[in-house]
Each structure stands twice: as structure tokens, then as C-alpha cells.
Amino acid sequence: MTLDGAAEGRSGSLQGRLARLGFADAALAVRLLSDPGLVGLGTDAVVDLSLAADPDLALATLSRIAETGDPAARALVAELDEDEESRRRVLTVLGASVALGDHLVRHPGDWTVLRAHDEGAPDFAPVDVVRSELLRAVGADPRATPPVASGSGTEVLSALRVAYRRRLLAIAAADLADGAAFVEVSAALADLADGTLEAALAIARSEHPDASDLVRIAVLALGKCGGHELNYISDVDVVYVVEPRDGVDETEAIRAGTRLAQSLMRACNAPTPEGSIWEVDPNLRPEGKSGALVRTLASYDGYYRRWASTWEFQALLKARPAAGDLDLGAAFVDLVTPFVWSAADRPNFVEDVQAMRRRVEENVPAKDADRQLKLGSGGLRDVEFSVQLLQLVHGRSDVMLHSSTTMTALESLATWGYVGREDASNLAQSYAFLRTLEHRIQLHRLRRTHVVPDSDVALRHIARSMGMRTDPVAELNDAWKKHRREVRRLHEKLFYRPLLNAVARLDAGEARLTHEAARQRLEALGYVDPAGALRNLEALTSGVTRRAAIQRTLLPVMLGWFAGAPNPDAGLLAFRRMSDSLGSTPWYLRLLRDESLAAQRLATILASSRYASDLLMRAPEGVTMLADDDELVPRTREALDAEALAAARRYEDPEVAVAAVRALRRRELFRTAVAELLGLAQVDDAGVALSAIAGATITGALEIAERAVTAERGSALPTRFLVVAMGRFGGGELGFASDADVLFVHDPLPGADDRDAHEAALAVAAELRRLLMIPTPDPALEVDASLRPEGRNGPLVRTIASYASYYEKWSSAWEAQALLRAEPVAGDDALGREFVAIIDPLRYPEGGIGESDVREIRRLKARMEAERLPRGADPGLHTKLGRGGLSDVEWVAQLITLQHGHAVPALRTTRTVPALDGAVAAGLLEAEDAEHLASAWRMATRVRDAVMLVKGRASDMVPTDTRDLAAVSQVLGYPPGESGALLDDYRRITRRARGVVERVFYA
Template identity: 60%
Template structure:
């Protein structure tokens, strides 16, 4: 019957064990049966607790071994009672046994140590230094404690005491009573205590140790109080002779003490070793002396230290030995450290060293992707980014000087040097990676930073982190996600160009105190340093995060403003944009994290009043400075879709008249056009910035500005039609089209160009012609009114003066009226004007019919006769004589001066009038395309065409630059304002005004020679 009952219970127990998470339920069942026979079978409550551990199989085995080692009575009885009645003790003990086979082995060797895990026990009594010194028989209260011996017994005692405290910490760590930062800090303090105890053992071993003072400086994670469970402990030794002692002899003694201390921690015993003590970070590394004097350290770091050595010094902290000497070491080294980033190429050196390390790691280590420390997105990525930011910005901001990574990261975030989201993501990832590293090391108490590839090990890791549904899959996904995020942010921060710019500033200037700012402003050549200082104080005063970020940005941006033509205007514009954007969270973050934006913004604001005014009216447009792709002019079709959507949204569907307050408010048409003008404002800024940065050529600018204007006029036309139809209470009785003329039709608009247009309509079948004409005229007038309303953007003047009969003629004509006029009254100049007519807007069928109407006029069969040619030449000569403003230097007039725009355009147009009927390539509204077609048809010498094109492009660029710089259109190079003239030259890429004038005059002179020969027929 006993066998039957056993047989019935066995599947039930095995199934329960499997459900609890045991991976080898059969083995676990056998262990439990054996324990039951020995009287040690765990009860249901304890069994459930085992199932909650990271590795129930490991925990069960460790627990049964511990119970056996503790015995039936005494310690064993106390342990069994605690397991049954103390839930906290049970949780901590089983958590340790379920993660760490090594600590399980330690408990088997020292069963009484389980008591450090009891409820309310806390850490072993006393600070770790006193505990470990007492363990080796040294007096903790002595100035220089000496162990009672230095043989194997002392080394074993040190290791046992150390692991006892390690066990206590692991118990609290694994159940969440100590977070990863607290655990790392305790581990560093425990290591420091072990070094102090090791030094006490060394004093017992080295005769005459009193002849010297020796301080142990913790480096790396030990110095930063962020040590792992198992890690090399990096140290540097500093020593000095006591008064009256020879220095050489004292240093030899100190070197023996240091070596003995290292052996006391590193030597293997029956209790194993603690960890390696690594002094390779000392000056000259392993090739240098183990121990140096304070003066020797100072001399080395002042003269010979490499970039990476300063980075290592960030975490230097006295942790053992003579405290006074350690403090003096820190006082000596700190000022040297915080000047290091001012060295030539410091940031570049750190970045290049990081690249080399990564490349070397990829070559040497096959499983680099599994590296928690050195792999992509690993701990070192976080640490290097934080340390570089500290070294650059910590010169001026002492709050950033913490040797602890998480504390330094928090300070960088508070100071605005790192975005809150980035800092939070890095901190979260760092804590996760350190926790995984701790769990991996705790298993065997071995120094490793590799994520295991064994599924059982991965399962233990996942469960230790609280993942239960799919521990392996969930852990892997979480780890990879953190690694990707770390790598992304590391590359953004570590290779941030702003760091290089800040590092180049002297320390005082990087701080941007009022005194430093005043000195810097005067040195950089600001015309109004006092005014500039007021702007700086307004931007940086206070304790807000915004002011902190401005204090980081402005030292660098002052130099960028100074590189622009008008630094004072640049700084003023920056203050105005910053004020306009107020607390907008993305603005300063964008400038800080995307240094290209800040640098481009400085150039634009310091170069162009036109672009500055646009930005002030739409400050959110600063975001488009972030990438080259964002600055590429948008296709006209995309703009059209956006503009027409605005018109549709604002169309009044009520159909009723407006009364009272509503009548005074903006109409739907006015609201729609206001939105479209805002779109135009943004797109003008996009093109202007691309132009200022040299990212677009003359043709691209002309096309882009023409497209923006066409979309604006088309949207206004639709809004106007909607309004007139609403007022008429019926659909418009005619079709409408807008014909682009002049530079508008030639797709060569400049920033200050009017939109020359003609309006054409065609009554619908059966419509009353007079009513159709009145409606078309009302639409045209409404379109002009909508675009002429006051608004915060450059005006788009609709100029219809190129229509038949000019200002004396009707604003809108029917297609038939145009046909009659051109058949009877057209003058050669009107045919010439039609060369640039492009029906861009309105009813598509009407546009095509208008084009068919004017093509024979502008491209007459057989070309124009000699009389017409002579008339055009006389008109050109009269225009040159009469339209040039009096008193100006003709050579500086970009439009009407010799070799100017008109010269080139009239050459192209004369060739079109004479030959376009036979040469299809000449049937274009674009000047440069016409010249190219004339060369291809052998109507113009290629060299002459090149000369004309260069002169035309030069004049167009100058006109554009004048508008960008001044914010006002002009055909003349500035002559009365030295700074504006210089700014135009700088914007065009010339070092000075003289160079610009010389180049312009040379090109214009050569072009005029071609004009005289080709247009006027001069020999």
C-alpha cells in the first residue's frame, strides 16, 4: 500500500514541480524524496518559495546542501526554524541560492553565515573597514593598522569576512532592498575596506613600513563607487617619505607595501582570491614605477599625460592608506584634470580612441555583440558619453564633476547638457545592464561581462529580473532594446559637434560670466558689446533649465555669430526667436543636440534680415534647419495639395450673408488665404536658408520661388471664386485663368519680385457676357485684395500692367478679346512680352486655348522682320537711357546696367522672335533654356552663351543677396552702407567687397561685348 500511495503521489509531485518552474522535475523529486527520508523534506510553503526563485533547481540543491552542512541541531535547527517562520529570511536565502552557485558553496563551507540574511539582521555589524580589519587582527582605531600576521591564515580570514558581507549585500540586492546603484556603491566601499585590510597585512610583512606614507587612489569603478560583484580593482599609488627619511628608501618601502597589499587581495587560497588589483592606470602604465611621489604625479599629468589618462582621472578617489596624502593628491590633480579638455584636439582624440577600441574589439572578440560592457550599446557607451560631456562642460560647471556615472548623468540632465528623455533612457538602460552584469557575475563569482548563450543561464537571468511568461525571449528583447537605445544616444552625444566647439573655448569663456562675455564680445568684434551683453543676460539669467541650456550654447554661438556678416543682428535675432518660442520644449533641445541647426541658425540670423523676419513671424520653422533634406525646396504639387486643402477647410458652406460681429471677422476666404500665406512664409524661409547656405543654384531658386508664388495665387483664386459665388448665390458664369508674365512666367522670380499677371476668362455657353465679365472682374479684384491684406509676411504684389493697353485696358479680358487685340493692335514689344507668358493657373482648357492663341504671336512664322528688329533695338536703347536712375553708377545696376539682366534677356528674346517658329527648343519662357537652345541650333556661339549665362547668373545672385541681406529689394549693389555691402559679398562667398565688384564688372563687361555684337549687330 505504501508503494501504491507513493506511485499515486509521484506524478502529482513531479507535475507540481514542473509548474513551479523546475526544469528537471524528476531530479528535483528524487532530491526531495531523499530529503524526506532524512527528515528534511521542504513543506509546501517552502516549496512554493523555491518555485519563485530565478533557478528553482539550483536553489533546491543549494538549500539541501546547506541544511546538511548545518546539521540537525544547533545551527541547523535555527536555520530550519527561520525558514519556517521568517518569510524575509526565507526569501533572501532562497534568492541567493537561486542565482549564485558560488555563494551557495560559501554557505556550505560556512553554514553560520546564513544569519546575515535574517529578518532585521541588516549588514554585518560595523562599517566594512572595521569588520575586515578586525578579521585580520588589526586595530581599526589605529592610524596605520597592522595585521596580527601575514600568512595564509590572514588571507583566508580576509576572504571569509569579505564574502560574509558580500552574501549580506547579495541577499538585499536580489530581493530589491538595495537598487543597483546602492549595491555598486556598497561593493566599492567593501573593496576599499579589503584594500585597507590588505595594506594592514602588508605592513605586517614589510619591515620599516613606517618610513613612508602611502595612499591608495581608487580608479575606474572602484573610484566612482560603482563596482561590480567581481571586477578588477583599479588603483594608483602615491607615496612620500616621512620627515627625516631618505626619499629613495621610502619609495622602495612604499613599493614593497603596495606589492604586498596587491598580493593580499589577489593571491589564491583555499577560499579563493578576492579580485585582481590592477595598477595599470598609473602614469606610464606598466612601464612606469608602481609608486610615485605627489610631485612626480603632478609633473607627469602636466607634461606627458595622454587624453585617455585624463578621462581615467575623472573617477580618482582616495580609498585606502594615508587619508591626508590622498586628499592632497586629489587637490593637486583636480585643477589639471579640468583644464585637459582645452588641449588641442582633445575631443577628437577621445572620439578617435573610442573608434579604435571598438574596431579592435570587433577584430579580437567573436561574440562582441554579447558584451554587456564593451559591445555596441553596452555600459562603456554610456560611460564614455557621460565622461566626455563631463570633461568638456565640467570645466565651467562644477556640478558635473561626480565620479559616479548615474549621478553625473543626472547632473548633465539638470544642467540641460543632455535632454531629459535621453538621460532617462540612458539611466534606465545603464541600471538594467549593470543589474544583468551583477547577475551574470554572481552565478560563479567570476569576472565576466558576457550575456550567456546557454538557454538555462538565460532563463535564470530572465526570472531573476522578474520575467516569467517567456523569460528567455522577454529578456533577450529587453536587452536588445536597451542596447539599441544606448547606441543611438551614445552616437548622438559622444560625437556631438558642439562638444568640439565648446572644448576650444578657454575655461573662463565657456562659463559665460558677465565678465567673460564682455571680454569675448569685444574680442570678437561686436559693434555694440553693451547691447549684446544685455541680450546674453536676458537669455541666460535665472535658474531655469532653459537658461542653463542657453549658457551652454551661447559661448559657442557668439563665435558663430561673429563669423557672420552682422554679429549684433544675429544675436538680436536669436534672442527674439528664443523669446518667441518661449518654453517650447523642442527648440533648445534641437539646438543643443543638433549642432548643425545652431550653426546654421547663427549664420542665417547674422546674414539675412529677410530670413530673420520670416523666422520671427514663424519661429517654429527653425526645425527645418536640421537636415539638408528638409531644406530642399518642396515640389510645387505638394505645396498645391497643402494650399488647396486649406481653401477647402475654410470654405463657407452656409451660403448666407454675414451680419453683426461675424461681418467684422475675417471671411472664410480671408482665413484660407491667411493660412496659405503662412505656408508661403515657411517655404520662402526654406528657400532663403538653402540659398544662404549655398545648397541651391540660381535656376533652383527661381523655380522654387515661382512655384511658391503660383501656388499662393492659385489658392487665392479659388478662395476668391468661393467668395464671389457665395455672394452671387450661384456658380461663376465663366471660366478663369491667370497668365504668369515676366519673371513669373519665366520661372525666374526673385525674393522681391512682383507677380506680373494677365487675367483671361471665357463665358460658359449660354451665359450673359456682361454678367460673366462682371463676375470675372470681381474675382480678379478679390484675388488682389486677398493677397494685399496686411499680414506678417513679405507681400506678393499682383501686377497686371503687362496686359494689353496697360493700365488703361480692362483688368480682365475674354479669350476672344485677347485674340482680336493681338490680331489688330499688337506691337513688337507686346509680342516680346508674350515670350514669357505662361498660363499657369486656373481652368486647364482655357489655359491651353490661351497658349494656342499667343504662340503664333510670339513665335511668328518666318520670324520678325528687320523693321521689328530695329524697333526692338531702339526700344532697348531708349530704356537704357531713360530708365536708369539718375546719379547711380551704371555698372552697379544689375538689371539695366551694361551686361546686366536686361542685356542678356533681350539677346535671348530677339533670337526667339526671329527663330522660334523653326526651332522648337526656343519655345520656352526661360532665359537660360533659350540660350542653350540657341547654341544647339547654332544660332549662338557656345562661348558667347557661356559669357551671357555667367553674367545673368551673377546679376541674379547679387539681386537675391541684396534682398536677403537688407530685407528690401534693389537692383543696385549697396554703396551707402559699408556693412550691407560687405554682407552681400560674404553671402555670395566673397572675402570682401572689392573681390565681388571686380568679378561682377569683369563678367558684365564681357557680356556687354557679346550683346553689342549679337543684339546690336556691332562688328
């Protein structure tokens, strides 16, 4: 024996080389290679031995075969030196499977099935060839109907096992040596099982020669065999269906069928000198172990109609004729198919399947849980249950999903849009890895196991059989953990997807969304214009594109979600427009399909709010926020300022830069609107968020305006500039329809010319307002400076010295009142602090305001109520100026603050409700009165915002139009049909507040 072309003189040197080639027991290998039967093996054969998963096992088994002295064994050894491809296939199988090696020791002649086949020849024999081969092995004529074995004794059973393992050798060679995909290997194993069942049935008929005259019998494969995805060693799940032949009593036929079924199982299960094959498991039959072993079609029909559990229909998904009377088997499949694809109509179907998966996982023994390949977390069952659940829910309306094979079904789910392509690809890769690992574990000793060994020696052999060579154990453990994590992640994403529950709750006709079903459902759901809605549906779902397929999955559910909102017709139309805009964008429909919370929220928003829909139409990518509650939390002013300034500084062109700032505002307005519509924010939070958005927008626009004016002047600005928020803006209480009331303040730099500084400041203010009002798809922000000294007649911009002088000499009570909500919002921080120092003595005067100022404020308030309320408006329903409305509450808080703000620090706030709380704490207002006022203020604010959200345009009136009132009340959380309760609540709450106003403000 030589390894390098020269005689190897010393066994020690040979032993070292064998050790380096990967033999664990090199000394034994030297002895075996010196045996007479193997002494002729050349260098190439020894090198190929070293490439086997377990070189020592391959050599030891080869030695045992040679020791038999059988001529076939000698032919095998000779072939190993002569044919490289045959040698590779033989040694690969011998190094991976003890059980198949043992078979070759007993039957050396079977090695010929491992020979390299001709190029272009199929890797696996066709099922009819396999069936004929196994029937002939038991002495049955494959052409006879029905085939009957020549005997039934141990010799015949052993012959079946020998033929079975001979064919198994060929499958293993294609798997291990030729790299056949596991789906092909599993299908070949299922074909081999079919042939085995047919041969076993032929043996059963030989044991009961009269039975075939009494009964037709079909063997239906279920489980992995039924799905053409069988393991190397696995129970073969079956059910038996029988029909009496003409003139035969049904009871007698069932007894005959039972005898045949029992004999068939013994033919496969019984121990013989050649071992057994696998267990035939009939426990998926009706009533399980306690049920009848065989049934007629009528009996199955009665059981499945009345008594079957959800899991039984899931099992029947994989039913197919495997042996016996195939026409009868096909009739059984035709019988059960409608039951399978209507199973999801059962109450709590999805929850039942999910609960069953959890029970399976909980019953995994703790000692095996971390290494359980099949039933544990991230195991094969996670994939299979996920795919089957998706099939059963969506397959009611889509026959393209009616496959019994996991990988085929997964591909169909991806092709037709029910699962994302990337998710399906990752799941398929992980499933292929786990199934291949399962095959390698089972193949070693042909034992039914799904537990990954914990021995490094065993893991090394398995890893090498899977092509891992550098650090096999580490590579295998890493890959297994990675795929296990990925399977679990995708299982939890797909298996517990809320959209499944929603689709399952639809009846099959609704889920199919046929033209007639859609029309009827639209009418039943209350769409005002069913014909128009149907046209939108047809536009969304027509065609064979992936986009249309996903829409057909989403829309049956979304129709109900639209209908649960105030304006389903508008919601569906908006969804069509958005889908036309984004339908070809990969993430859009994927998000709605995979994150059904996002789809449900989108439907609610589109059918509830013209305002939010318009914002979303301008930038549909905002839909990504809907999948996560955290994305709907208002952002802080600091974060918004930082982003606005970054956007402003990113572009030189002022209009391009401000477009980026306004896009930021639009996105944040949408975020806040959605939080309001979905009930995720309180009314006070919305006001703060909207004020922060406006402040950040002005901050960004001011940066751009100052830069533009500087560029136009050709020199730095000669003044510091400040924007002061006023009114609801300064109070952090903006609504969705509010303008931004402001004052513009500047302070010339030392040495600057006052006129030049004023012109520069005026240019900045004008440019800021212009930039924020440029017509663009994003909503404009009107910056209103009407609250400045002297109102619209006064200068737009004043120096801080001018403000100080004016307030000292000319300020009236209403201006002091207006300054209660003044808050620096953008510009020079130091200037802002200086401005506050000037106005604080005015708005929080020592000793409070005098009685004449109080009378003046009361007269002004009364005049506003009399003169500014729109003609014909119901004073009880005007949210701003009406009785108990915003103005009533705010003026109460402001009067108390003017009177006591200097002495009570808690009153020194620009916000209304905190000021009321401060008044209560100081004993200036009864707690009950403050509660009535705060409730009215919040109610009026909510109604005002809801009107804007629903209609997309501002109004200060509580709507009285039936449809508008219904929409606003539903947005505010009132149940459909109870819009009158909103009017009742509004009148009651504001009436109580008005009573407080009359006692506290006008007393």
C-alpha cells in the same frame, strides 16, 4: 512532506507537482526533499524554492548545507519554515549564485546575514561599519592609526576572504530579494572594496612592520570602484601615492611604499583555500605597467603636466581616496582635479576620446561581439564614454557636472540642460538594465565576465533573477536588444555631437562666459556694439532656469558663429528675440543643443539675413528645417499646389483661409532663403522655387476668391478663369524681391450673359489681389497686371476671345516680346491650353519678326537704358538696366527667340538661360558669347537676391556702402575682407556680357 495539505502518498505525484512548479530535475528534487536534513520543509518553503531563479540549484545547495550537520545549518532549515521573509531572501540568493551557495556550504553560520532585517533598517551597512568589520577579521584594530593586521599568513588571508563574502551575501540579498537599485548595489560593492583594500593594507603593514614609519601611503580608487559603481566581480583599478615621513629619504620611502603596495595586491589576489577576492589593477598609473608602482605627489604633478595622454585624464575623472592615508589621498585628488577639468582644452581632445572608443570597439573579439555587454556596440562603454565626454567638455565651466558616478553625472547633465530629459531618462533606464544584467551574469559564479551566455538554460536563470517569468529567455533577449539599440542610438547622438567639438575648441574662460570673459571675447570677435551684445547675453543666460543653463552651453559657441557672419550684433539680437519668444517651448533649445548643425545654421542666418530673420520671427518653428539638408530642398509645384488648395479649403472665412495659404508661402520662402544663404541651392533653382511658391500661393488664393465671389453672388460663377504668369514669374525666374506679373483671362460659360460673366471675373481678380495684399505678419504678394493689353489703361480682365482679337489687330512688337514669358499658372487648365494656342503664333511667328520690328525692339531697349536708369546710378552696377545686367541678357535671348522660335523648338521656353543654350545648339549664338551672357545674368540675379536677403528690402544696385557690400559679398561666398573682389568680378563679368550685347543685339 506535503504540497496541498494532505499526505502525498506517491513520489510520482510529488515529482509531477515539482515539475509543474519549475524544477528541471523533479526526480532529484524528490530525493533531496526526502533527505533527513530537509524532510521537515513545509509546502511554503517548496513553493518559494520554485520561485528562485534556479529552483534546482537552490534546493541542491540547501541540501548540501543541511548535510554539513552544522548546528547553524539546522538553524537555517528551521528558520526557513518559521520566517517567510528570511526564507525568501535565503532561497533567492541560493537560486541565483553557485559561488555564494558554496560559501554557505563551507560557512553555514554566515546565513544569518540573510535574515530579514528590521523594518526601517538600512539595506546596506555604512562604509565605516564595513571597514571595521574587515579590519577585525584580519586581527587589526579599526581605531589604530594605521591599522595593522595580527599576521600575514594564509589563515589571515582566508579570514579576509570569508569576511568579504559574508558581507557580499548581505549585498546580494538586498539586490536579489529586496529589489535594491543597481546604483545602491554598486555603491555598496565599492564600499566593500574600500574596506577590503584597507584590510589588505593592514596585512601588508604586518609583513613590513617598518614601512609605516618610513612612508605615508594612500590608495586611490579609479574606474568603477572610484565612481562608486563597482560590479560584483571586477578588477579594482588603483593608483598609489606616497610621501616620506619627516627625515626619511624619498628613495627609501618609495621603496617602502612599493613593498606595501605589492603586499596589498597579493593580499587580495593570492589564491587560498577560500579562493581569492579580485585583482587589484594598478595599470592606470603613469606609464602603465612600465611605470613606477608608487609615486610622490610631486612626481605625479610633473608627469601629468608634461606627459599624460588624454585617456589618463579621463581615467582620473573617477579618482577618489579609498584606503590608507585619506588626507594624502585627498591631496592627490586636489592635485589632479585641475588637470581633469582642463583636459578638454587639449588640441583634438574630442577627436581623441572618440577615436579611443572606436579602438576599444574594434578590439572586441569577433566571436563575442554580438554578446559583449561591456565593450561592444550599444554596451556599457557607450554610455560611460558618452557621459564622460560630455562631463569633460562642459565640466570645465560647470562644477555641477563634477561627479564620478555615471548615473549622477547623467542626471546633472539633464538637470542643467546639456542632455535632453527624455534622452537622459532613456539612457539611464538602458544603463540600469545593462548593469543589472551584468550583475546577474557575474553573480552566478563570481567570475569576471561581460559576455551574455548563449545557452537557453543560463539565460533562463538570469532572466528569472531579473523578474521575467512568462517567457524568460525571449523576454530577456528582446529587452537586451531593445536597450542595446537605444544605447547605441543615444551614444551616436551624444558622443559624436558636433557641438562638443565646438565647445571644446573654446578655452575655459570663453566656455564659462563670465561677464569679463564675454566682454573680452565680444571685442575680439569684432562685435560693433560689445556693450549691447553683452546686455543681450546677460538677458539670455541670467538665472538658474534650465533654459538659461542651455543658453550658457550654446552661446559661447554661437558667439563665434555669429561673428563668422556679416552682422553678428544683429544676429545675437535676433537670437535673443527668438529665444524670448520660444525659450520656454520644449523643442526649441533641445533642437539647438542636440542638433548643433541647426544651431550653427541659425546663427549664420540671423547674422546674415534680415529677410530670413524676419520670416523666422513671424513663425519660429521654421528653425526645425535647419537640422536636415533634405528639409531645405525646394518642394515641387505639385506638392505646393496640393497643400495650398488643402489650406484654402480648410476654412470658410476667406481671410482666415488666405492666412493659411500665406503662411505656407512664408514657410517656403524661408526654406528657399536658407538654401540660398547656406549655399545649398543654385541661382536657377532659387528662381524656379520662388516662382513655384508664387504659383501655389495664387492657386490657393484663386480658390478662395472664387468661393467668396460665388458666395456673394449666391450662384455659381458664369465663367472659367485663368491666371497667366508673365515676366520673370512666367520665366520661372522670380527673385526674393519680385512682384508677380500676371494676365487675367476668362471665358464665359455657354449661355452665360457676357456682362455678368465679366463682372464675376473682375470680382474674382479683385478679390484675389485683395486677399494677397491684406496687411498681416506674413509678407504680401503683389499681383501686378500691368503687362496686360493697353497696359494700366486696359481692362483688368479680358475674355480669351478679346485677347485673340486684340493680339490679331493691335499687338505691337513689345507685346509679342512680353508674351515670350507667358505661362498659365493657375485656374482652368483647358483655358490655359487655349490661351497658349492663341499666343504661340504671335511669339513664335513663322519666318520670324520683320526688320522693322527688330529696329523697334532695339530703339525701345536703348530708350529704356537712357530714360529708366535712376539718376546718378552707376550704369555698371545696376543689376537690371545697367550694362551687361538682366535686361541686356534677357533681351538678347528674347530677340533671338522672336526671330527663330518658330523654326527652332529649343527656343520655345520662357526661361532665359535655356533659351541661350537653345540658340547655341542651333548655331545662332557662339558658345563663348552665351557663356558670357549666362554668367552675367546669374551674377546680377545673385547680387539682386543677396541684397534683398541681407537688407530685407529690394534694390537693383550693387551696394557700394562698405558694410552693405561686405555683407552681400559674404552671403555670396566671398571671404570676409574681400568685398572689393565682388565689385571687380561684377564689373568684369557684366563688361564681357555687354560686349556680346553690342555685337549680337545692336549689330
